[in-house]
Amino acid sequence: MNDDCFSLAIGTGTVNKKGEWLDVFYPRPLLSPSARLLASISPLVKYTGGNAVIPLDSTTCHALEELFETCHEDALAEDMKVLEVSEQPRVITILATDDKPTSTPEAYLKLHLLSHRLVKPHQINLQGIFALLPNVAWTNEGPVDLDELPIRQLQARAQGRLLSVNSIDKFPRMTDYIVPGGVRIAHTARVRLGAYIGEGTTIMHEGFVNFNAGTEGKSMVEGRVSAGVMVGEGSDLGGGCSTMGTLSGGNTIVISVGKHCLIGANAGIGIPLGDRCTVEAGLYLTAGSKVQILDGAHRPVKTVKAAELAGKSDLLFRRNSLSGAIECLIHKSAIALNEELHAHN
Numbered sequence: 637m638n639d640d641c642f643s644l645a646i647g648t649g650t651v652n653k654k655g656e657w658l659d660v661f662y663p664r665p666l667l668s669p670s671a672r673l674l675a676s677i678s679p680l681v682k683y684t685g686g687n688a689v690i691p692l693d694s695t696t697c698h699a700l701e702e703l704f705e706t707c708h709e710d711a712l713a714e715d716m717k718v719l720e721v722s723e724q725p726r727v728i729t730i731l732a733t734d735d736k737p738t739s740t741p742e743a744y745l746k747l748h749l750l751s752h753r754l755v756k757p758h759q760i761n762l763q764g765i766f767a768l769l770p771n772v773a774w775t776n777e778g779p780v781d782l783d784e785l786p787i788r789q790l791q792a793r794a795q796g797r798l799l800s801v802n803s804i805d806k807f808p809r810m811t812d813y814i815v816p817g818g819v820r821i822a823h824t825a826r827v828r829l830g831a832y833i834g835e836g837t838t839i840m841h842e843g844f845v846n847f848n849a850g851t852e853g854k855s856m857v858e859g860r861v862s863a864g865v866m867v868g869e870g871s872d873l874g875g876g877c878s879t880m881g882t883l884s885g886g887n888t889i890v891i892s893v894g895k896h897c898l899i900g901a902n903a904g905i906g907i908p909l910g911d912r913c914t915v916e917a918g919l920y921l922t923a924g925s926k927v928q929i930l931d932g933a934h935r936p937v938k939t940v941k942a943a944e945l946a947g948k949s950d951l952l953f954r955r956n957s958l959s960g961a962i963e964c965l966i967h968k969s970a971i972a973l974n975e976e977l978h979a980h981n
Contacts, residue, residue: 643731644669644677645745646692646700646715648724652781657740658772659779660727661813663715665745667754674730676703681728689741692719692726736763743768747807747830747847751814757832757848757866758890769806776800779808807847831861834869842875849881852895859899868895874917880906889923894949907942910949919955919962927953927962934965 649660666673677683680699681690692700701716719726729741737743743765749755772779777799780788785801792799802825803809810831811824818835821827827839830847836854839845843857851857851867859873862881867873877899879891892908899905900917907923915921923943928936945951945964952965 640671641669641674641730641732642734643667643745643749644674644729645748646712646719646726646728647741647744648719648722648726649741649744650779651725652784656770656781657725657744658770658781659808660729660741660744662729662745662748664711665748665752665754667749673707673709676707677728683728683730686732687735687738687742688730688732689739690728690730692728694720697722697726734761736761737765737768740768740770744829748814750830750832750848750850751810751816753816753832753834757850757864762848766806771804771806773801774803774805774808774812776802832866840875843873846881858901862891865891865893867893868897868911870895871897871899873899874901874903876902877915878904878920880904880922889946894947907946910947910951912950913948914952916952916954919953921953921962925962927964928956930963930965936963 643665645662645665647660647662650658652658677700680696680703681692683690697716697720701713701720704713704716727741729745731742731745737746746760746762749760750757771782773782773785782804789799807828807830809825810827810829811821813829816833816835819833820838822839822841826844827833828845828847831845832850833839833845834851834853834855837851838856840858843859845857845861846863849861849863849865851861853869855867855870856872857867858875859877860879861867861873862879864881865879871893879893881891890908891905893899894909894911894913896912897909898914900915900919902918903915904920905915906921921942923941925942926939927942927945928939931937950966954963955961956963
């Protein structure tokens with residue numbers, strides 16, 4: 637058995653009547669756990685190597701609790717004390733390698749690693765994850781299999797309760813599993829599990845952050861951060877703005893926003909921005925947009941596709957209100973976020 641291990645986590649989840657996983661909650665996932673810890677766990681859970689999802693019973697949970705106490709892993713020991721008496725299915729997922737996930741528990745572990753800030757977007761293999769995440773009803777009583785939803789709703793009504801269906805989706809909201817430190821999220825349903833939310837970020841009511849996407853640090857998000865997009869420290873995404881994700885129209889370009897950028901209200905980008913860039917409100921900049929480069933005297937120098945300016949810093953993109961042409965100027969004034977908005981996260 638290889639001593640190296642990519643990740644390890646113990647958790648509990650929900651299964652449908654067929655025994656299929658709907659979700660898994662890992663309170664304390666480990667990235668690159670020590671070979672000594674893995675060697676101690678392996679005989680207790682009958683792990684023999686590779687990527688594995690192993691069900692746990694109460695006896696095994698108790699044995700793990702004693703092991704963690706001996707190893708002075710107090711937090712893990714406390715988790716096992718709770719799981720030992722849990723009526724929900726329990727599982728240990730061990731990823732020896734960062735191969736593409738092959739099961740729902742593996743997929744959920746990788747989403748947890750992102751939202752726990754243990755890895756950043758694009759740093760782990762998420763290939764094929766959609767096929768592994770069932771489409772379920774996310775309710776006030778947790779995930780419910782769609783085929784089982786009608787009877788669950790009837791049972792709730794018969795008991796004088798309301799089973800509230802918050803969404804029908806493959807991804808749950810992040811905050812039902814993880815609440816990162818130092819963030820403000822005004823509308824939690826708009827941040828999916830698997831989002832990486834940097835400390836100091838504020839996400840307002842209309843802001844949205846997809847999985848495998850997020851922010852580096854102090855940022856203001858009032859627009860959409862699509863799948864695969866990373867936003868740099870100190871950037872501001874204005875109300876209603878959007879970033880074109882890697883899932884949009886088969887797009888393979890990785891879109892990112894550099895440090896201290898501003899994307900104005902209802903604007904959008906289809907190219908990666910460098911640092912200290914501004915996109916005027918209402919301007920959607922796609923890779924194929926024709927852009928006039930202006931000199932210091934604001935005179936046109938040449939026209940290029942926006943893709944040729946991808947990743948370049950200190951650029952201001954605007955639309956000429958008379959001609960309608962998209963213009964690009966070099967500017968040196970970085971966009972400073974209102975420190976008061978972030979001082980008390």
